[in-house]
Structure formats: C-alpha cells, structure tokens
Amino acid sequence: MAGRIDGDVVDSGPLGTVVIAPGTPTDSFSRVVNISDAGSTMTADVFVAPREVVVTNVSADGVIAPTLAAGGDLTQGDRLQGILALKLDNPQYVVGSGDFSKMSTGEVVINTVKVLESGTAQQQGAGATIEPHPAVETAYIYAETSDPADGFDPATDTRIGTAIFGNTGEADTVTFTSLGYRIPPDENRIVYVVYDIREDASITPQITVGAELTDYTFIIPAAPGAVAVRQRMAAQWQFGPHYFPIVSDTSLVVEAPDTLIVYPNPDDGAGAVAPASNPAPPAGCGARPEGRESGPAIPGLFPPANPPRCRPSWEWFSAPGLPWMYPAPGP
Numbered sequence: 044m045a046g047r048i049d050g051d052v053v054d055s056g057p058l059g060t061v062v063i064a065p066g067t068p069t070d071s072f073s074r075v076v077n078i079s080d081a082g083s084t085m086t087a088d089v090f091v092a093p094r095e096v097v098v099t100n101v102s103a104d105g106v107i108a109p110t111l112a113a114g115g116d117l118t119q120g121d122r123l124q125g126i127l128a129l130k131l132d133n134p135q136y137v138v139g140s141g142d143f144s145k146m147s148t149g150e151v152v153i154n155t156v157k158v159l160e161s162g163t164a165q166q167q168g169a170g171a172t173i174e175p176h177p178a179v180e181t182a183y184i185y186a187e188t189s190d191p192a193d194g195f196d197p198a199t200d201t202r203i204g205t206a207i208f209g210n211t212g213e214a215d216t217v218t219f220t221s222l223g224y225r226i227p228p229d230e231n232r233i234v235y236v237v238y239d240i241r242e243d244a245s246i247t248p249q250i251t252v253g254a255e256l257t258d259y260t261f262i263i264p265a266a267p268g269a270v271a272v273r274q275r276m277a278a279q280w281q282f283g284p285h286y287f288p289i290v291s292d293t294s295l296v297v298e299a300p301d302t303l304i305v306y307p308n309p310d311d312g313a314g315a316v317a318p319a320s321n322p323a324p325p326a327g328c329g330a331r332p333e334g335r336e337s338g339p340a341i342p343g344l345f346p347p348a349n350p351p352r353c354r355p356s357w358e359w360f361s362a363p364g365l366p367w368m369y370p371a372p373g374p
C-alpha cells in the first residue's frame with residue numbers, strides 16, 4: 044500500500060475497505076487486517092478508529108476472591124471451579140479532553156480467548172511429547188451477570204464458552220472460539236475462567252493447576268478491535284506497565300475422599316451417606332463394631348432413609364468391607 048490515507052474514505056477502490064472516522068483526533072492507532080496474498084494488486088482492511096479493550100486480572104478483588112478456587116487445594120472430580128477473573132474494559136476517548144489514557148472509539152467484540160494451563164499438570168495435547176499428567180479436560184468461560192460483580196457462581200453467572208484441553212494440537216492450552224462477546228463503549232465486563240478437575244487427575248506425582256493468558260494474542264477481538272498491550276498514560280505516547288502475562292494462583296490437586304456406602308439389611312433400601320450427616324443413635328439404641336460383644340455403643344451410620352430405631356437384624360457395611368452391627372441392645 045503506497046501513498047497516504049486522506050480525508051473521510053470508506054470503501055475506496057483497490058485499498059479494499061478503508062475506514063477513516065471524521066474528526067479522529069489522533070493517528071496513534073491503526074489496524075491493518077485481512078491482508079491479501081502477494082500479487083500485483085494487494086488488498087487490506089485499514090482501520091484508524093481505535094477500538095481497544097483493556098484486560099486486567101481482578102481475581103484478587105474483594106467480592107471475587109472468595110468465590111475462586113485458585114490458590115487453595117482442588118480435589119479430584121471438582122466441577123466448575125473458578126480459576127481466574129478477567130475484567131474487560133472499553134474506556135472511550137473523549138474528544139478534546141487531552142486524556143490519551145482512553146483510546147477506544149467504539150464497541151469491542153471478543154471472539155477468541157486462549158488459556159494456558161499454567162500449573163505442573165500436563166494435558167493430553169496432540170503434540171505432547173512429555174509424560175502427561177492431566178488435571179483438567181473441560182474448561183469454561185462464564186460472564187458475570189451481576190453489576191456490580193458479586194463473584195463467580197455457576198448457578199447465576201452465564202456460561203459463554205466451553206472448550207476441551209488437548210483438542211487444539213497444543214498441549215496445555217485451550218481455545219474458546221466464536222464467543223461474540225460484546226464490550227459496549229465505556230462499559231466493562233467481568234468473565235471467569237473455570238475448570239473441571241478430572242476424576243483421575245494425577246496425585247502421584249502431585250500436580251498443580253492454574254490459568255494464564257501469556258500475552259495479548261490470547262484474546263482476539265473481531266476487527267477492528269484490538270487488545271491494549273501496555274497501560275496508556277494521560278499524556279500522548281506515554282506508556283505504563285505491560286498488561287500481560289495475566290496469571291492466576293495455582294492449586295494443588297488432592298485425592299478425593301472415599302465414598303462411604305451404607306447397606307441396610309435386610310430390606311430397608313440402600314443409599315450412600317456421608318458420615319458427618321448421620322444422627323447419633325437415639326437413647327436405648329447403640330452400635331458396636333462387629334465382633335465386639337460388649338462395651339459402649341458408638342454413635343453413627345444411620346441411613347437417612349431409615350429413622351434411627353432399633354432392629355437387631357440391621358447390618359451395615361462401610362466400604363471397603365468394614366462391618367457394623369446395629370443396634371445393641373435393642374428395644
């Protein structure tokens with residue numbers, strides 16, 4: 044492309060689509076996209092009206108931090124665990140303000156988000172050459188539905204993307220596509236990166252899981268949107284820190300506790316109960332480990348479907364194969 048772009052030009056001949064917004068106060072932004080293959084005539088779309096989203100990590104913010112799992116231990120089989128909270132900000136340039144920290148001039152639409160699993164877990168990527176110790180298979184992006192944000196809750200926030208680790212040909216990354224998630228001018232949105240921890244996540248060796256957006260290419264808006272690489276200062280051409288990488292805390296994956304299955308005998312139905320949920324035996328009833336013919340009764344292990352009562356024939360088995368007799372001494 045030779046020469047200069049002048050005036051208010053839209054759809055100008057061999058340049059393809061050229062969009063120049065009237066009154067654009069600065070030429071500090073341009074985006075050239077859809078560049079054609081090499082040839083005698085090449086085309087590209089040129090945008091000089093900036094639409095720029097600012098992405099920051101808000102995982103540590105007051106009401107959000109307690110709703111995320113990252114940083115604490117995660118258990119095998121844990122579902123819908125919030126790992127990372129991102130704020131997507133679209134601050135609009137105010138003509139004549141002299142404040143060049145805000146550069147965007149329109150809506151930004153987020154199309155693609157890529158996430159690196161940043162812990163020591165290794166996913167089953169198609170190109171993986173390492174011994175995989177997978178911890179996460181399915182990941183999600185949820186959008187915060189409360190304003191102001193009230194933290195991640197899979198029951199009330201909105202799932203906008205689902206993706207599978209290992210399906211991109213790259214180990215340890217997951218890519219959400221076709222999101223079409225809109226950030227209107229002068230608004231912001233909060234989204235959460237959420238993991239399911241595999242039932243068979245490795246605990247030997249112990250592994251950690253986390254989420255990272257390594258650089259600005261991990262978020263791809265629809266053209267002409269762009270992602271701010273560095274903080275812009277109020278003075279033109281002055282820049283602050285880089286926004287990336289954005290990194291979550293990591294979590295250690297720990298073993299899921301064994302499930303206790305209680306089987307009434309002979310005819311009272313069966314069900315799984317958690318030990319802590321069992322009421323103590325009522326007065327007059329008790330329990331003793333099998334084989335103990337005397338001694339104090341031990342509270343515990345009444346199936347919730349059967350109110351505690353005394354039936355000498357009851358027998359329960361706590362997995363794996365630890366028998367208990369109920370009750371003693373009986374009514």
Ligand SMILES: [Ca+2]
Nearest residue numbers: 193194196200
């Ligand atoms: Ca929420």
